[in-house]
Amino acid sequence: MADLIRGNALVADDWTWVRLPESSEPVRKSAGKVVLFKLTGEPAAPEDVIAACEVPAGKVLLPLSVWLKRRDELAVRADAGEIGVWLDSHEEPAELAESLGDNLNRLPVIGVNFPKFIDGRGFSTAFLLRTRYGYRNELRALGDVLRDQMFFFHRCGFDAYLLRADQKPERCIAALRDFTTPYQTSTDGLPPVFRRRVGLGAPA
Amino acid sequence: MYRYDDYDRALVTERVAQYRDQLQRNLAGELSDDEFRPLRLQNGLYIQRHAPMLRIAVPYGMLSSTQLRKLASIGRRYDRGYGHFSTRQNMQFNWPKLEDTADILAELATVEMHAIQTSGNCIRNITTDPFAGVAPDEIVDPRPYCEVLRQWSTFHPEFAFLPRKFKIAVSGTLEDRAVTYAHDVGLQLYRGQTGEVLVRVIVGGGMGRTPILGSVIHDALPWKHLPTYLDAVLRVYNRYGRRDNAYKARIKILVKAIGAEEFARQVDAEWQLERDGIATVTQAELDRAAAAFTDPDAPERPSTDAAFDAAVAADKAFARWVSRCVRAHKRPGYRSVTLSLKPTGVAPGDITSDQMDAVADMADRYSFGELRVTHEQNVVLSDVALADLHRLWQEARSHGLATPNIGLLTDIICCPGGDFCSLANAKSIPIAQAIQEAFDDLDYLYDIGELELNISGCMNSCGHHHVGHIGILGVDKAGSEWYQVSIGGAQGNTTSLAEVIGPSFAAEEVPAVVKTLIETYVEARTPEERFLDTVRRVGMAPFKSRVYGETTKNAEAAHG
Ligand code: SF4
Numbered sequence: 001m002a003d004l005i006r007g008n009a010l011v012a013d014d015w016t017w018v019r020l021p022e023s024s025e026p027v028r029k030s031a032g033k034v035v036l037f038k039l040t041g042e043p044a045a046p047e048d049v050i051a052a053c054e055v056p057a058g059k060v061l062l063p064l065s066v067w068l069k070r071r072d073e074l075a076v077r078a079d080a081g082e083i084g085v086w087l088d089s090h091e092e093p094a095e096l097a098e099s100l101g102d103n104l105n106r107l108p109v110i111g112v113n114f115p116k117f118i119d120g121r122g123f124s125t126a127f128l129l130r131t132r133y134g135y136r137n138e139l140r141a142l143g144d145v146l147r148d149q150m151f152f153f154h155r156c157g158f159d160a161y162l163l164r165a166d167q168k169p170e171r172c173i174a175a176l177r178d179f180t181t182p183y184q185t186s187t188d189g190l191p192p193v194f195r196r197r198v199g200l201g202a203p204a
Numbered sequence: 205m206y207r208y209d210d211y212d213r214a215l216v217t218e219r220v221a222q223y224r225d226q227l228q229r230n231l232a233g234e235l236s237d238d239e240f241r242p243l244r245l246q247n248g249l250y251i252q253r254h255a256p257m258l259r260i261a262v263p264y265g266m267l268s269s270t271q272l273r274k275l276a277s278i279g280r281r282y283d284r285g286y287g288h289f290s291t292r293q294n295m296q297f298n299w300p301k302l303e304d305t306a307d308i309l310a311e312l313a314t315v316e317m318h319a320i321q322t323s324g325n326c327i328r329n330i331t332t333d334p335f336a337g338v339a340p341d342e343i344v345d346p347r348p349y350c351e352v353l354r355q356w357s358t359f360h361p362e363f364a365f366l367p368r369k370f371k372i373a374v375s376g377t378l379e380d381r382a383v384t385y386a387h388d389v390g391l392q393l394y395r396g397q398t399g400e401v402l403v404r405v406i407v408g409g410g411m412g413r414t415p416i417l418g419s420v421i422h423d424a425l426p427w428k429h430l431p432t433y434l435d436a437v438l439r440v441y442n443r444y445g446r447r448d449n450a451y452k453a454r455i456k457i458l459v460k461a462i463g464a465e466e467f468a469r470q471v472d473a474e475w476q477l478e479r480d481g482i483a484t485v486t487q488a489e490l491d492r493a494a495a496a497f498t499d500p501d502a503p504e505r506p507s508t509d510a511a512f513d514a515a516v517a518a519d520k521a522f523a524r525w526v527s528r529c530v531r532a533h534k535r536p537g538y539r540s541v542t543l544s545l546k547p548t549g550v551a552p553g554d555i556t557s558d559q560m561d562a563v564a565d566m567a568d569r570y571s572f573g574e575l576r577v578t579h580e581q582n583v584v585l586s587d588v589a590l591a592d593l594h595r596l597w598q599e600a601r602s603h604g605l606a607t608p609n610i611g612l613l614t615d616i617i618c619c620p621g622g623d624f625c626s627l628a629n630a631k632s633i634p635i636a637q638a639i640q641e642a643f644d645d646l647d648y649l650y651d652i653g654e655l656e657l658n659i660s661g662c663m664n665s666c667g668h669h670h671v672g673h674i675g676i677l678g679v680d681k682a683g684s685e686w687y688q689v690s691i692g693g694a695q696g697n698t699t700s701l702a703e704v705i706g707p708s709f710a711a712e713e714v715p716a717v718v719k720t721l722i723e724t725y726v727e728a729r730t731p732e733e734r735f736l737d738t739v740r741r742v743g744m745a746p747f748k749s750r751v752y753g754e755t756t757k758n759a760e761a762a763h764g
Pocket of ligand 1: 619620621622625626627628629660661662663664665666667
């Protein structure tokens, strides 16, 4: 069972993470055009798979594609605060924002998937959700969520972490404090060290 | 030079603790080798052919004598009594034990050193001109900017897992000595009309499998925007750079695929998010960083020295050394000295622990306790009094550090290659040595004049063969080691990429091929021309026909 950390506490997870079955489509490799470039190796889910995706009762964290295609059908549940959406590492926060009339805060939870921990796109996704899109509710790291990224996750705006099954939650919580004073600013609002040095930043 | 304050110190100490924990988990079997790999790489630790290789950061190439002595002692205690300066101005140890690596990092931390981000798919150690702060042609001292960027890039939370490694070089001189057009990002500092410092931002250059020169995406970026603008560059790359194929994952491939103009547009759009925000550098911070790089408290000296002139006149060997290893300085009566790590018979860039101690002593005695590492794998003492040169030369010579070959054919840039590196197609050090032996006649070497010969053991191009006047690349042909030779590459203001002359050669043929290239040049040159100039003027053809014509003849003779 995967453990969920919210803030810096181990908590029970009341959300069901819904994933589409692995696509059997061959991986497309195409480069050259901007749009294709972004999608290199990332097949989109076929319509029938999206349509067939079962959405269980209760609070559910849905793939972006399912949310985009079926949001009319899900509108009531969304208003009831039962729908969260997760982005895969190559998916665009802009698409999600557009589907919500640019108000991401209508969602209580957004997830960002890390299919492999060396795939660092999700850090930028999180940064953009917190800054450009002004998202303030729970932002959850999913997938290959390991202790050694915890510090970076937190700085980029995540505040919930669904750990990979083999991770020890206490040690992941401790890793949130690996460094006392990082050099740069990020979404955590810490001033860059250089602003502290001359006393212009927030009081330490 | 820059000294740590409490913030810097805490970060490095915490990193040692973090790494020690990762290492222990790996040794205990809790952290798989696969998952430890990217983590240890971000700490400069490779697993090589014989043992781990630990790469230690020398931020923008600057070292204090205290730091060098620490490296000497680490070399003695944990390695085999020597270390190796790489083409990224870092130091590498080839024989440490995995179990010892956390202790080595702890020792380094005591002298404000570390191995952070010296490898892995992250922002690497920033490099610059080894003559920063003393070069007469300097417009802007790049070091304070390098320091600001060092802090910006260290543990940047968003960019620790990029598609590929990311290298930044900074220059602030008329003559670019930092190869800014061959980096993921090259930054050229210059002054605008009112004297303000501006940055030309060059993106997408690189060597490797697809060598290409970078494109300018911003011609006049005010310096205070560097971190926010680079955040934008990195964010576009992090999100859209290819991750499906390691050979196509560098930023140059993305820039090429969408075009430099489109890339610049995306960066500019992204930049608006953070522009003028809290990460914008303050004048106070720049001043603080700049205060760390003030000129040493050097007494004023006369611009000439009679004893020095007399020594040059009387001693040909000294005069030679002066002509190759001593450079002009912005202050009268001072010079910069390059200590050659390229004597014949030693792997280029290698330095023994005893030599490190000797260099540290010389730095203390003659150059205010500081030194620099060059990307050509030599060591520079930057502020030596003209009157001290003769004594320094004698000392350097007694330690094998005064080979008068800087900028000449035997001052070879060479990667560790097949002797150490597990990625290599072929060995590179023995090739360098064979070439050095073939050109051990100093008079001939001087007659050939300035020539840069660079060797890489594989397409990763750590030996910068693409920008060598002569470049040699190890290739694998049906499991045996071959060498591809190219000519016409250059670094500096007229950066160009070398062109392959034809089919590759066996190791034992390489020195003769180089000799033939040189003979061709010597016959074709005009009095003013360097090898590179001749190649540029007459083109590839004469060199090619001479080399392959002769090879064919030899082969015929052998078979006939
Ligand atoms: S060029 Fe290749 S062989 Fe040489 S050090 Fe780099 S990776 Fe290793």
